[in-house]
Amino acid sequence: MPALGPRAVPAMSRSIHRWVALLFAVGFVFACTLALLALAQYQQFRSDMQWTDHTYEVLARLDNVRVGLLGAESSQRNYLLTGNRDYTAPYQAGIAQSLHAIDDVARLTADNPQQQASIPELRTRVADKIAQMNRLVRVYDSEGPQAAQALVREGVGKRLMDDIQVTAEVMQQRERELLRERVQRRExxxxxxxxxxASGLLAYLLLLLAAFILIRRTLAERRAAQEAAFRARELAEVTLHCIGDGVLITDAAGVVTDINAAAEVITGSTRAALRGMPVDQALRLVNRHTRATVPNPAHAALQTQQTVELEPDAVLIRQDGTEVGIEDSAAPIRNPQGEVMGAVLVFRDVTERRSLADKIANLALYDGLTGLANRSQLENRLQLAIAQAIRQDDKVGLVFMDLDDFKQVNDTQGHAAGDALLKEVAARLAGCLRAGDTACRVGGDEFIALLTGLPGREAAERVVEKFHAAAEPPARIEGHDVPIRFSAGIALYPDDADSDTELMRKADARMYEAKVRRRAGRR
Incomplete structure (x- = not known):
């Protein structure tokens, strides 16, 4: 290469300055553009989060429609059994809760034509159900218990409730579909x-690297190149530690070379401790359900030279043994020649979000007080049990149980004592069942045991006797011994009914028969 003349150096210096200025101007514009795009994505994320919360509220109001009617139906049943007019207040409250919930659903779904089209149908069916319950109360007041029981046996109220369940379930399914779409869009x-x-950071670093290489190659001044590299490292360090998500960088062999402050918090380890550690040891990932090891996406990113997402339901086992739910993606890092020189992992803590989603899912299937399966879960499992019984040619048993004198506990010792008694009964009932059976609380002081794989009625009767024995010792509630007495009705599929709804109706009816006999002094 020919030597440069004395005039060439200032000219080249000015040329270098122009190139550097141009590169930094482009970088500044790129950074501003990236910030605007990130702000737009964040605003979209917030909008999707608000719509997700809106959908959860609609689902909760639809549940309140059914919960209100079930509460009213339970209070009505207690009134018909006891004649105590104290039950009329919760009966009216349940009806009001259901009507208010429908109004809330109509208001919350004003922008959804499909849901709006279903509102009149839901109002009509709820109005029919309320009219039927009011009629039953009037018949009881005017014609007596026998006439009211005759109306109950007609099953009109059950059919109306099933119609409401169907309509509400259709509307909830639409909301779940919207929820799924909104959660996917948000994620x-x-x-x-x-x-x-991550891509902007990588591109910006490569842009700066090109500027530093130009300066070093043109001036051949090692010190200038070192200073430029130092500035680049400082800028990268500041940018890395300003990112809210955890960032972990590896070399081409999958060994950790750097992490940011957010990654230190999430992993529960320090930057110094993780440097030089294989990425599989730095981020120990397992599936939260199966506990199987989850492949680290950094290896796949290095092998495929593409961005790779972490599989769902992964948790990070921190250095102290605690676990954190994370979402993760890994992308390859390339040098200017296009060769893969490492990988960058961007991950975030989603423990609270997953916990909230799990709680919402749990509330839809389990009773909040006792932890037993609720009516919705019972109906699902009963349908599966009947399908299995058909395949295996065995029987399904349903034991409908209602606590006796439960109102007296609430009246004399308070609702806290009543809740404690319900929890104690639930624990004893669950302890009497096999692993494949299901204990449910379906409302108030009513419990149902779903028994599968029964050879005959005697097996179900033995379970009832077992629970009688378990209920024999009184419950110790707030320093008082509270006796546990209940009435139970047994129905078997296919001996007593050929469908799940008929089986529940038969078990309910036999429970009431047992309660009447118990009041008459016979067990």
């Missing part, structure tokens, strides 16, 4: 923001 926006930041 996509979140992932896109992370990928955008």
């Amino acid at each position: 996509a926006a979140s992932q896109k923001t992370g990928s955008l930041i």
